Amino acid sequence: MMENKDRNRLAMHLGETLREARKRAELTQVDVAERVELATEVLGRIERGNMLPSVPTLRKLCRTLHVDANAMLGLDAETAPSWPEEPDREAEDLPELRRVLRTLRRMDAAQLSVVGSTATALLRYSGQRPEDPSE
Template sequence: MALPRGLASTIGTAARAARVRANLTQEDVAERVGLATEVYGRLERGGMLPSVPTLKKLCEILRIPSDVLLGLTPAQENFWTKEAPARPTEEPAEIRRLVRTVKKLEPAEFRLLSLIATGLLRLRLMRQGRPAPGPPRPS
């Protein structure tokens, strides 16, 4: 069955615009929707159509009405012309990326990373002439 390129492209373009407007990365959206980042990237490029449950999640996460995502409402009459809805303050993309990476570590690797981070913080505080935190608590 041939892929309806017009619809896939429409959904991809709208999803990308909503994602950028929401200040999210492709990785952020993919994680929240439950897709591999590569799959979400292909969706944004118009290379695939999402399933109905995925489409629903995209609408919720990107805060975009389904008729806009599907291209049923002309852009000049819809939510693109309105101010973006208020979003809760989120961590910068770099922090979200780091957290995703840390979640993949083994416990011993996580402990090592924690020791390194604590050491870096102590060093910075000592350079600033401020008291450094005590040693990390064993887990």
């Protein structure tokens, strides 16, 4: 069983590593929490070293932030193989786009239809061709 002192040291290291990786990826706590299906408050507690994530959550965090689990846990990265990286479709998204996506996810079907029609009209007005959904 892990002593309290060791547990606290691990939690602090993991939190610092997590925060650094998140900032390096230019993501907010909300962005990361959403991607790993975690409450933002819980992610904040983990980053502050007040809480350790479950193993499945740790794995999602590592994949989302492209950080080796051994590094996250303060272990030598050469002693164990790392997980294969999964492509991160939103890695290149601008912060503005991420904020819009968070807002859109809270809308119902009728609201999304209005936003979609408005976006299409804006594209046409600016001379751009809207994406064809049948393609």
